Amino acid sequence: MARTSTVSAKPPRGAGPIAWMRDNLFSSPFNTALTLAALGLLWITVPPFINWAFINAVWSGETRDVCMAPETGACWAYIAARFDQIVYGFYEKAERWRADAVFIIGAIGIFWLATPGLRAKRAIGAFMLIAYPVISYVLLSGGLFGLDVVPSAKWGGLLLTLIVAVTGIVASLPLGILLALGRRSKLPVVRILCIGFIEFVRGVPLITILFMASNLLPLFLPEGLVFDKLLRALVAVALFSAAYMAEVVRGGLQAVPQGQYEAAASLGLGYWRMMGLIILPQALKTVMPSIVNTFIGLFKDTSLVSIIGFSDLLGIIQKGNADPEWSTPVTATTGYLFAAAIFWAFCFSMSRYSAWLERNVAGGKAGAGKT
Amino acid sequence: MRFVLSVFLGALALAVVASPASAQSGSATLDAVKARGYLMCGVSDGLAGFSNPDAQGNWSGLDVDFCRAIAAAIFDDPNAVRFTPSTAKERFTALQSGEFDLLSRNTTWTMQRDIALGFTFAGIIYYDGQGFIVRGAEGTTSALQLNGATVCTQSGTTTELNIADYFTANNMTYELLTFEKEAEALQAYDEGRCDAYTTDQSGLYAARLEMRNADEHIILPEIISKEPLGPLVRQGDDRWADIVRWVLFAQINAEELGVTSANVGEMTGSSNPEIRRLLGVEGEFGASMGLTNDWAVRIIRHMGNYGEMFERNVGEGSILKIARGINALWSKGGLQYAPPVR
DSSP: OOOOSOOOSSOOOOOHHHHHHHHHTSSSHHHHHHHHHHHHHHHHHHHHHHIIIIISOBOOOSSGGGGOSTTOOOBHHHHHHTHHHHHHBTOOGGGHHHHHHHHHHHHHHHHHHHSTTOSOHHHHHHIIIIIHHHHHHHHHHOOSTTOOOOOGGGBOHHHHHHHHHHHHHHHHHHHHHHHHHHHTOSOHHHHHHHHHHHHHHHTSOHHHHHHIIIIIHHHHSOTTOOOOHHHHHHHHHHHHHHHHHHHHHHHHHHHSOHHHHHHHHHTTOOHHHIIIIIIHHHHHHHTHHHHHHHHHHHHHHGGGGGGGTOOBHHHHHHHHHTOGGGOOTTHHHHHHHHHHHHHHHHHHHHHHHHHHHIIIIITTTTOTTOO | OHHHHHHHHHHHHHHHHHSTTHHHHSOHHHHHHHHHTSEEEEEESSBTTTBEEOTTSOEESHHHHHHHHHHHHHHSOTTOEEEEEEOTTTHHHHHHTTSOSEEOSOOBOOHIIIIISOEEEOOOSEEEOEEEEEEGGGTOOSGGGOTTEEEEEETTSHHHHHHHHHHHHTTOOEEEEEESSHHHHHHHHHTTSSSEEEEEHHHHHHHHHTSTTGGGEEEOSOOOSOEEEOOEEETTOHHHHHHHHHHHHHHHHHHHHTOOTTTHHHHTTOOOHHHHHHTTSSSSHHHHTTSOTTHHHHHHHHHOOHHHHHHHHTSTTSSSOOOOGGGSBGGGTSSBOOOOOO
16 A cells, blocks of 8 residues: 655646746746746837738848838848858859759768768768868869869858858867867977967957958968968968867866776876777767857857958848848848848757757766766 | 070070060069959948949949959950959958959048058049938038038047038037947938938948938038048059059040940041040050050940949949039049040
């Protein structure tokens, strides 16, 4: 007759939405006030926004006149007219299939790597890290296999934003790991070089480094030695994010207990095998959220390249806003809203994926991430 | 003797190989442009009527067309230009570091830029200046009628100082409403919080397009500050600056002489000596710059004269509908004046 399950100390909860609301939204006078204030705020902001962005919006049309009526909301017709440019920048129309191919290969590869249970991850990963950048470069810039040359000055829009972000993300992790290891190295030269680099880069805003790379570097280089402006910007972004990544990874390295190092050493593992097999897997799992956080920050920082004259997603929308053919009271606002929506979609997916990864992978047996 | 001769010839050949083009034109920039096959031109990253990409990705505008005119003069191909959008912050360093051959980007010619920054301005393609926009229904036709008016503008720019000077000089009172962002100031005016909005006149025409009822607003004729906009090049290559300067002069002269893109073919048969010299029928004026003698024909055939370029991009033929005003020819009451080809 004994009861086998434990009885909760809490009084039993009522069922249904009303009980839920009483428990969660109106449990005390203070909570009630907060709830009402929040509802009030939502009431003030959300319906006008929906009205503006959807109900009163203009969805199609060929000229600015369609968006000139009083009380017009967002002018999506403007986005539709320039959609190709927002995605590809000034990439030639006839050659856009090449950009599409790069998008598609990238999407499939990332999907494959990100989905658990799919096989051949190692091969796909190697392909994405080594072959994919080369294939993308050849496809995008051309000049080989009978492809027409498309100078990097014509790349733009979402294409350019993704190129900058992906290069930064892919290059910053290995570079950051090396820098972090170097900073904790026992060799003074390596340590001092790494500390010097990290602290220098972290002490300077990204825009300064970009400006330096785009405008000042050519002044220092000997005449005739000119690197592509985009290449210079990519290197700048990669080095910048590597310095931040190094500090994140160092945090993870410090969280690995000293015993792990000693245990690895006692097994007779050398430095690289100790790091590769024992220390780094634990360290990286620990700092997974911070790594993704850095990636998200980097993704948004890419919009700074518009200040050095690139037509990235934000830059191309700003240029479009100046087009007198589409100049209306709502053009600029619509453009910025659209840019924000795209940035949000990418950053939010990254953050959701990282949360999922934490729950399913990082939390596993190492357990270092969950304390 | 034979040895000496062959050494001499060898050295001569070397000298010719080492500087094949500088012997032609005397301008390192022009030689580089010719060798490259296209002109590199720095333009604004989006300014209505001056340089902005259209929905097809083609650059258009007055500043853009001027670059095309130079390309037409050099290559007989207005599309042999690569446009590099540059922001206000980076334009000067980018020109200095050789990102482009010239900067054609609504840049005001000031003494500091000309001298301290080390650039050479090649001319004035657009005389801009601060102006006012008002609601036409109020019956204002001159800035001198703005006594007691409330004026909206962006804070922290020279526009505030210019207004203060202008109203004081004319013994008028005013109330200033300043805003952090240009768009906010414009919106305040559109909502009726001020009687007038002020910024550079070319900007007023673009701003009018962003108002609900563009036709209700008029732009007053007065210009109360000097903002001469023009193309500029790096100091140190005077011959290149000459070329840029004379492409503009050729377009202005062509307008004055009535040479247009439509009639330039017939005009080469004109008996007017000024036209004959401009179009290279007489004289060696093109060759003296390192170009061909029909340089002006190429410019006008592809891009038109100054007036055509103006009307097409910012004037009556465009959506902006900017009046010629002080940008009319000197002979029509404006300031555009070019020295003669002679």
